[in-house]
Amino acid sequence: MKKLMLGNEAVARGAYEAGVKVATAYPGTPSTEITEFVAKYDEIYAEWSPNEKVAMEVAIGASIGGARAMVTMKHVGLNVAADPLFTVSYTGVNGGLVILVADDPGMHSSQNEQDSRYYARSAHIPMLEPADSQEAKDFVKFGFKLSEEYDTPVLVRMTTRISHSQSIVEIKERENIELKPYKKDIAKYVMMPGMAIKRHIVVEDRMNKLAENANSLEINRIEWGDKKIGIITSGIAYQYVKEALPEASVLKLGMVHPLPKKMIKKFAKEVETLYIVEELEPVIEEQVKSMGIKAIGKEIFSVQGELSVRKVLSAISKEEKKVINKEILPNRPPVLCPGCPxxxxxxxxxxxxxxxxxxxxxxxxxxxxxxxxxxxxxxxxxxxxxxxxxxxxxxxxxxxxxxxxxxxxxxxxxxxxxxxxxxxxxxxxxxxxxxxxxxxxxxxxxxxxxxxxxxxxxxxxxxxxxxxxxxxxxxxxxxxxxxxxxxxxxxxxxxxxxxxxxxxxxRPCALLSKKKDPVYKITDSCVMCGLCLKLGCPAIEKQTNKVVINDALCNGCGLCTKVCKSNAIVREGE
Amino acid sequence: MNTKNILIVGVGGQGTLLTSRIIGDVVINKGYDVKMSEVHGMAQRGGSVVTHVKYGDKVYSPLVEERGADVLLAFEKLEALRWIHYLKEDGIAIVNDQEINPMPVIIGAEEYPEDIIEKIKENCKNTYIVDALSIAKNLGNIKVLNTILLGILAKYLGLSVDEWKDAIERVVPSKTIELNKKAFLTGYNLK
Structure with missing residues (x-):
């Protein structure tokens, strides 16, 4: 069955189909809906944890306990959970463990635009990056397989445009995954120096093996086209590239860490000019260049904000950007809602x-x-x-x-x-x-x-x-x-x-209550003192020579009546 | 078919998301590839919101680019003007003639621009201006503003009325199906 799904819903579906038993998270845009969708499946235990570190630890416990487990957070949440992240890389898993992290290039709803791919590199954990909802589902499922096969946690990186875009997904049944037996193994799960030193060797071996096998992974693929332009890309940037330059040859990375070096070398050799198109930091670019391969990346792209079809096109085809005259208009920043406590x-x-x-x-x-x-x-x-x-x-x-x-x-x-x-x-x-x-x-x-x-x-x-x-x-x-x-x-x-x-x-959030109290209006007693305007309520508007309450926005909280000294604000109908 | 690009803009809380969900439902049932990108989180709190809808034989990027939209469906007129440069030269702007003051205007720091409708018309040859809020009030619920506007959009997109009505039945909460269908038809039959 085909269904139009939000990227985040597809992740949840992937977890469901993969037989996940435990899913944990702390909410954070753009990742929040994943765990809300997961919670709708009766077969999965889901929880909001107090923070991302606890969520990660619960998921690690579930994995060691033998279940497939997923933990979800936004990029800055991974900072909070970074402590267990680095060491679960050493312990590895029992049941598969997927760590889902959603980055926010362009900072639609975040305080920075850090690039989570660095975490994959520094914690020595493989990372997958889907480019649409179907891949979001598939990669989560594949992540669990990879996790159990290589005894490693697997990071899946979403970005806002993948999380919050809908595209078509083919739905499948849930796999029947048995709990893995639990066996006490202090050499693997108790990370004291003596054990950790040995596990670090295991980690390096694992990553080397993965890096070698990355060259034949189906999720890393070359789409040959005109060989004048070759582009290495992943995630949402892949979609921009395909729309901007449909003729170009493309190496699409489904796994962004570790990189398939042989595949990259082969691709680079056959194309005339090699470009790396990635949002945020030059993570792929620096690795490709360190292999001695000539490529163009952040010379023509910014490390700030999101890419777009237009940006890719104008940077690579050097097409003159048509200047579009835009009127300077009042901004509409997000605001505290009417009735906000x-x-x-x-x-x-x-x-x-x-x-x-x-x-x-x-x-x-x-x-x-x-x-x-x-x-x-x-x-x-x-x-x-x-x-x-x-x-x-x-x-x-x-x-x-x-x-x-x-x-x-x-x-x-x-x-x-x-x-x-x-x-x-x-x-x-x-x-x-x-x-x-x-x-x-x-x-x-x-x-x-x-x-x-x-x-x-x-x-x-x-x-x-x-x-x-x-x-x-x-x-x-x-x-x-x-x-x-x-x-x-x-x-x-x-x-x-x-x-x-x-x-x-x-006082509860104004949006929690469905009931709408009678709205207020401003009478002729108003002396235009402006005190009510200091509340910054979106429903109270200053017009040329009067102040009015927008009845479509007012939620009837009455806070404005408490600041008005002229008793000019009354309930509608009074 | 070539990809059809629709940009839906408005103010957080106006119900733009429901509109795009119904469009998505209709076109997926027609067998098109479709992608939609929406805004969540911070941007919902009374800020500018924009939803991108693209459908056709194969859709790559979920985002409509500047000068790339076939239709701009604006729930608020300042937002219409803010996004008008996303329209193709021969694109259509459907604009709800409603004014919602942004905070800088509310507190008197800036002014809500005058003659917005004229400016929209200067930038776009095909405009359809409608006071959908009044129509919604007449229908008894201002929330159906979105399905009224959807009705107008549907006429431009083609597809049969029944296909749209079926999609509404599948997408909106069951209690509001009849009201939404009525609102849709009201929009569809305007002009």
Whole structure:
């Protein structure tokens, strides 16, 4: 049966067909839907883990336990999971282990555009890179075979355009894969120096064998065309190449690490000019050039952002780029939704002129005017440690004008360790946990404090108040972010203390509730003071000589009525 | 057949994704190769969204290039103007005459451009401007804005009405099938 599938759905289907038993992940664009789709299969145990490191460790455990296991994350998540990654390369696997990583060239929804292929090279783990949804499914299945055959974890690298594009996939049945027997083997699974030294030799042998066999792998293939131009490429770049230069000869790499050196040499010999077309870093290019082969790559392509058919065409055919006149238009940056609970906190922080170390989530959007809510955003959990660092650099008085803001899911992911540090090292930071009862930005995934698993089953609820107290925070306050008066009082009190504080701003994400409250409107009593505009609500619009509420966008949260001093905002119909 | 390229643009939350899913369903049932690229995550939060749909005998890149679109289906007129240079010279722009202010305009830092429709017409010979929001309101649910626009697009793409109605039945939630079919036909029969 043929089906139109998102790349991410195809990955999930591949895991299902490959007989995967355990799948773990922490959500992150563009990888999130993979595990959501996996969770729909009753035959697979799936979980949202608190972070990528834990997800990786659970998958490693499942593999050693004899099951086929898959762990999924976005590129920056692999940094979090890098510690187990490098050593599971040494231990190898029992049941097949696929590590799925989704890169985000062009940074559609990320804080950097690092290239995960470097991880494959430095951890000595083979990496496959699909170029459409069918390959996404096939490569995941092939990854499991490869993993068991070579006793290695296998990385499968997606990029945003593969993850979030739909193309046609042929559906097959699930393979019946038995659990492999478990046998205690400390020489293989206990990585103390004595054992690890021996395993490192095994790893090098494995990679040499794989590199040799890469030359005959079906997923590495040459498509001969006109031999004037030869192009080595992989993943989405392959699609751009085929559309831009349908006549050219192409060496399509399905496995981007290790490279099929003989195949590359043969290809290079037969083509007149060799190009390497790859997004982001010159990973293939540098290896090809180090083989003494003349090739053109990043001389004509950028290491930044995504490629396109147009970029490939103009770089290789040196065709003049037609200049297209574009009008300069107001940007439409993503914004906090109408009714978003974060808005109340940022409004008060702005009023009190507080600075903030920020974190990764919807609330990062509060950085932009008019809320101007945060000063920094580095990575998951960083707000907490960074707030502490600001204090240690500039002293307590300076620090009292600062807070750290972090979401509930992000706090559990890696904020909690920073909080332990603040307490242990006598910090006085105030940390605000913006608890909207979900993982918002990635599209509402459950986490340990929501009371539900990925399969929708009830789960114990991690209590953030008790957790904060347990690590030694004496001042833990819970506020409703829409009670602006209380928020202001609590913020003033806690930031002035010579002790660390945690403020939990608790109100569910506006998108979680399906019910739409009656909308508000602005009456003639409006004096155009502009206070409501400072909320940065997309539903409140400034027009030439009035302010209006867009009834199609308003979700009826009523926060604007609390900042209006003229009582000019009333419910529709009142 | 040559690849047909459609670019669907709008503002996060307007329902552009459902539109592309229905198109995808129709063309896959016709036996075409098809690729679609959509936006997830951060870009959904009220930002500009764009969906690429390509179908034909063989499709490689999932992305429509500048000057590569046969049809631009715009759910919002500022977004129509933002993406108008993606249209081929003889391409068609279907534009919902709705204004959604972006944040820089809302806070008064920038102005929503005037005479957008004129500017779109300057850049494109074949334009179809429609107030689909009012039509949706008349039908009783502003959410069917997307199927109304789909109806207009369907007329340009050809294929039979029944094929579209079947696809709607397969793609939209069962409770909303009748409403969506009605909205589709309303769009299809405009003009």
């Amino acid at each position: 974060h808005r109340g906190i940022y409004y008060v922080m702005n009023k009190l002129k507080l600075h903030a170390t920020g974190d990764i989530g919807c609330y990062t959007l509060g950085a932009l005017p008019p809320l101007d809510g945060i000063d920094t955003c580095v990575c998951m959990g960083a707000s907490v440690g960074m707030a502490h660092g600001i204090e240690k650099a500039r002293g307590r008085d300076f620090s009292k004008n600062w807070v750290g803001v972090i979401g509930d899911s992000t706090f559990i992911h890696s904020g909690i360790t920073g909080l332990i540090d603040i307490i242990y090292n006598k910090g006085i930071s105030t940390i605000i946990i913006l608890d909207n009862s979900t993982t918002g930005m990635t599209g509402h995934q459950d986490h340990p404090a929501t009371g539900k698993t990925i399969k929708g089953e009830p789960a114990p609820i991690l209590n953030l108040v008790e957790l904060s107290k347990a690590v030694g925070v004496k001042n833990v306050r819970v506020v409703d972010p829409f009670d602006l008066k209380e928020v202001e009082v609590v913020l003033k009190e806690e930031t002035s203390k010579d002790e660390a504080s945690v403020i939990i701003a608790s």
